[in-house]
Amino acid sequence: MKKIAILGSTGSIGTQTLEIVRENKDIEVLGMAAGSNVQLLEKQIREFSPKLVAVWTEEKARELKERIRDLDVRVVCGMEGLIEVAVIPEIEILVTAIVGMIGIRPTVEAIKAGKNIALANKETLVTAGHIIMPLAKERHVSILPVDSEHSAIFQSLQGGQKKAVKKILLTASGGPFRGKKEEELLNICVEDALKHPNWQMGKKITIDSSTMVNKGLEVIEAKWLFGVSVDDVQVVVQPQSVIHSMVEYVDGAIIAELGTPDMKLPIQYALYYPERRYLPGERLDFWKLGKLEFEKPDMDTFYGLSLAYEAGRAGGTLPTVFNAANELAVSLFLKRQIKYLEIIEIIEDCMRAHRNIKEPTLEQVLDTEQETYDRINSRR
DSSP: OEEEEEESTTSHHHHHHHHHHHHSSSEEEEEEEOSSOHHHHHHHHHHHOOSEEEESSHHHHHHHHHHTTTSOOEEEEHHHHHHHHHTOTTOSEEEEOOOSGGGHHHHHHHHHTTOEEEEOOHHHHHHHHHHHHHHHHHTTOOEEEOSHHHHHHHHHHTTSOGGGEEEEEEEEOOOTTTTOOGGGGTTOOHHHHTOOSSOOOOHHHHHHHHHTHHHHHHHHHHHHHHTOOGGGEEEEEOTTOOEEEEEEETTSOEEEEEOOSOTHHHHHHHHHTTOOOOOOSOOOOHHHHOOOOOBOOOTTTTTHHHHHHHHHHHOTTHHHHHHHHHHHHHHHHHTTSSOTTHHHHHHHHHHHHOOOOSSOOHHHHHHHHHHHHHHHHHTO
């Protein structure tokens, strides 16, 4: 029986992870953590019987305790609670599906405790990859990517030699605004940006996909996961989201992972790696598909992607500024407090104002996040 814990159990990745647990019968969920959706969390607790559960606030912890007072489940809260779930002694794998830089400290502590990481929290590597990857190597811990694209790269690397990799081809759907120019994006509303053509995801990542900031974050994440420079990661727009990513080798061969847009595949692959298991669902039908399309990304209209390459090349605390500015800007957009195009304007403003720290400690990374938030809030 494989024993796991899930940070972000009520979100998109968390709920799909639990679908895999439900479909297989050899995974036991010992810990769960969620933000504030105690109604769904209660249902999950009653179905999967974890021994430890964390929520973010004391208020939500009290509410959850009352809801499950008939069960023998311990409820904790805050950052201390997240860390406690992350280091449950019996677990083998921690699924980090929580959104934002809040996932960094629990991930660090889980690695120190020798837990393998099924990583869906890209902010962890974007902002602290220089800390996470050496620590994982030192503790002999596997970082198993759950993002569809990074899982595809990881799978494609199984068929070749790491030293023979020429470059990584990171695919993007182009989001709901593929092909549009800046003037066509002036009056974009929240509902427009949430209409992704291929994937069902959480609100924040769906907005990130529409601006292509998500692809920029993935470029920086790929740098750390696969030990390459950001300039060795080429973004290719593949509108059907059938080719999930590719690896080009020095002899010109390209190995790709293809499939239907289904996040359960990379989640299951991470949980059972290196084993492959049957996964129910739609299969790719090439006769029905007919053709595959490829485009070069428009990095002028969607210049958040250009800013991501700039941040990735610079390293240090600049990727944290890029990530933190985007997190707050997207939150403001979802609350209808800023316009769509202001998201990238805010990111650029924060990056231009920042004095980069080249080899930041974890505390300096977190301080940079707060400084970025403070700058945005002070200028509103």
